[in-house]
Amino acid sequence: MQDPSERLLKVIQTQTDIARLGLDLGGVMQLVAVRVQALTGAIGAVVELAEGEDMVYRAAAGIAESSLGMRLRRSASLSGQCVAEGRPLRCDDSETDPRVDRAACRAVGLRSMIVVPLKHHESTVGVLKVMSAHVAGFDDADLHILDLMSGLIAAAMYHAAKYETNELFHQATHDALTGLPNRALFYDRLRHSLALAQRDACRIAVLNLDMDGLKPVNDRHGHRAGDAAIREFAQRMKRSSRAGDTVARVGGDEFAVILPRLERGDSAKTRARRFAESLQPPFEFEHRPIPLDASIGYAVYPDDGEELGELLEKADQAMYRAKRGKKRAREPA
Numbered sequence: 001m002q003d004p005s006e007r008l009l010k011v012i013q014t015q016t017d018i019a020r021l022g023l024d025l026g027g028v029m030q031l032v033a034v035r036v037q038a039l040t041g042a043i044g045a046v047v048e049l050a051e052g053e054d055m056v057y058r059a060a061a062g063i064a065e066s067s068l069g070m071r072l073r074r075s076a077s078l079s080g081q082c083v084a085e086g087r088p089l090r091c092d093d094s095e096t097d098p099r100v101d102r103a104a105c106r107a108v109g110l111r112s113m114i115v116v117p118l119k120h121h122e123s124t125v126g127v128l129k130v131m132s133a134h135v136a137g138f139d140d141a142d143l144h145i146l147d148l149m150s151g152l153i154a155a156a157m158y159h160a161a162k163y164e165t166n167e168l169f170h171q172a173t174h175d176a177l178t179g180l181p182n183r184a185l186f187y188d189r190l191r192h193s194l195a196l197a198q199r200d201a202c203r204i205a206v207l208n209l210d211m212d213g214l215k216p217v218n219d220r221h222g223h224r225a226g227d228a229a230i231r232e233f234a235q236r237m238k239r240s241s242r243a244g245d246t247v248a249r250v251g252g253d254e255f256a257v258i259l260p261r262l263e264r265g266d267s268a269k270t271r272a273r274r275f276a277e278s279l280q281p282p283f284e285f286e287h288r289p290i291p292l293d294a295s296i297g298y299a300v301y302p303d304d305g306e307e308l309g310e311l312l313e314k315a316d317q318a319m320y321r322a323k324r325g326k327k328r329a330r331e332p333a
Helices: 004-021 025-040 078-085 102-108 140-160 165-173 183-200 214-221 223-240 268-278 308-330
Strands: 044-051 054-062 071-073 089-091 112-120 123-132 204-211 246-249 254-259 283-285 288-290 294-301
Touching: 004 025, 004 140, 025 044, 025 054, 025 123, 025 140, 025 165, 025 183, 044 078, 044 165, 054 078, 054 123, 054 183, 071 078, 078 089, 078 112, 078 123, 112 140, 123 140, 140 165, 165 183, 183 204, 183 246, 183 254, 183 308, 204 223, 204 268, 204 308, 214 223, 214 288, 223 246, 223 254, 223 268, 223 283, 223 288, 254 268, 268 294, 294 308
Parallel strands: none
Antiparallel strands: 044 054, 044 123, 054 071, 089 112, 112 123, 204 254, 204 294, 246 254, 283 288
């Protein structure tokens, strides 16, 4: 077990790192999920927000990472009960606790957990949760750490949205720099799009885009130019998308697109080419031309896979093949 003073120093360091993220609430939640998992020795950590009748995974680490964007019924989860009661709840053994979904816990290897409320203007709007593979895997010291870390998220929520709860959820699901959906909202919409495609027997595509040359822009012109390049990239992607498409920023220089309901004659390859063409003209930053380009890969449901993870992996592999192809083309013969 970590020394209490060492734990406290890491909480303070987290607070410093949060300050650097500014109004990026999604980034704050993801940072806290990663740090609290490490601080408690958990196998997974989640930030869930209460949206309508659901609890939605808006940040996740460890074994929960692949479940980002997942929705659970508030009425059937310990997290939902925590929101209703506004107080921390502990499950020491999922095999005997009637408040939890035993089958769901078994599926991920979860045996015990703690959930603490996230409060915004005295209202509980979500929870911070850690998971263990062992019976009674957490103690009072872990609960204290969770309380501290949930307070950091609550402070970020206050600064991100001082007055409107709707603005709070927008900050939690959108990238602060570009205004695009963030990784958590992308996963949420992809799960929904896949469910509709399976129900209606239609095709959808996932595009994975990695910006080419962002590091040289940062090195040569500074991070202000790099941020401007990211914003311009996002705007061009958005202008080239269609109504119903989801364009998201899922990482520093990584973007993704969901193309729902691909009609006959409308191929993912054609759409990917259109996105690539929109990036070709350089843009001007402080009277200097900055080039834009991206390596693009895609995967189509059900042709390339039927599961979310499989489609994302196929799109990722295709993107890296495209990037390697560009690198080989630049190499001298």
